Amino acid sequence: MxxxxxxxxxxxxxxxxxxxxxxxxxxxxxxxxxxxxxxxxxxxxxxxxxxxxxxxxxxxxxxxxxxxxxxxxxxxxxxxxxxxxxxxxxxxxxxGRESHLIDGVEEMLSGLADYRLAILTNGFTRAQHARIAGSPLRDTFEAIIASEETGFKKPQPEIFDYAFKQLGITDPSRVLMIGDSLTSDIQGGMNAGIDTCWFNPHRHPNNTAVQPTFEIHSWAEFRVGRQAVNSN
CATH class of the missing domain: 1.10.150.240 (Putative phosphatase; domain 2)
Known part of the structure; x- marks a missing residue:
């Protein structure tokens, strides 16, 4: 895809x-x-x-x-x-004063110039906006959408509907959700009918019914091609 x-x-x-x-x-x-x-x-x-x-x-x-x-x-x-x-x-x-990036994030995002990028977070709006504004990622995302402003939260499909409307998305099959939480990010993506990528740096076992489309263990592994995200 x-x-x-x-x-x-x-x-x-x-x-x-x-x-x-x-x-x-x-x-x-x-x-x-x-x-x-x-x-x-x-x-x-x-x-x-x-x-x-x-x-x-x-x-x-x-x-x-x-x-x-x-x-x-x-x-x-x-x-x-x-x-x-x-x-x-x-x-x-x-x-809102704390911006501590995970290793490899800047390099990973710098390679995604051909894609539209957005944030979807269950955090507090003013804190999340302030943290991004105070980081090297300040000009990276087209939209920063926090649950506080929407009235919904991941894994509810309504927060994804809100994001799609804000971003003019009409084809969910062209959206990939990337996150660390099976119960919030991955389940939320599944509820919204989109592909998901589980960021699992600690290699936690997944013995649940929540199955991501892809799984990666570091940002060095994240590769978005025309067809897929690869986990090396």
Whole structure:
């Protein structure tokens, strides 16, 4: 299949979210008078956040609720007298200041001049736009579409419908979705009826019914030809 539009996820696909989170969370704790907060509470936060993000994908919580709920639970667990709403707002602001690219991303994208490129992310609009604007990828994408602005999120097909409408796509067979999450990016692409490429740098086994069209383990492997994406 000859692709026209390549749609990329952002976090843990193009940007290193672990590094982003580390800096943003540490800086937010420091602003609230807890300079050791990252070391003390990061593990607890990540466990809580993982469940909350799964709740978002499954439609059990909204993105606006997620912004506060993950910190409300964290502070309740550790009996910290911190306003979760204020903390959540500053954390999103700090996220927007962090742009840490995964190895090979710039080189990979520089070879895609013949394709239309877009971002489709479940993240917060202002943070994601700010991170891209502060990175070497600032002029790379035709569109940056975040779930917050659409009212839908991956894996819902409606967010893909929204993106296709914004980008004037009438033939989904010419679209490829690339991302690291089986449950969000790959399932979402399948729900939208488009081909998918799973970015799996840690070589996680896939024992699910969610089967990507292609799988790669580094950006050096990503090759888009007139007929296919190759996994070497």
């Amino acid at each position: 000859s692709y026209e539009l390549l749609v990329f996820d952002l976090d843990d696909t193009l940007f290193d979210f672990a590094e982003t989170e580390k800096h943003a969370l540490g800086n937010t704790f420091t602003s609230f008078g807890l300079p050791n907060g990252l070391a003390a509470y990061r593990d607890s936060y990540r466990a809580i956040s993982s469940v909350i993000w799964d709740d978002l994908e499954q439609g059990r919580i909204t993105l606006e609720e997620l912004k506060v709920e993950r910190f409300r639970q964290l502070f309740a667990q550790h009996e910290l007298p911190i306003d979760a709403s204020r903390f959540g707002e500053l954390y999103i602001e700090n996220l």
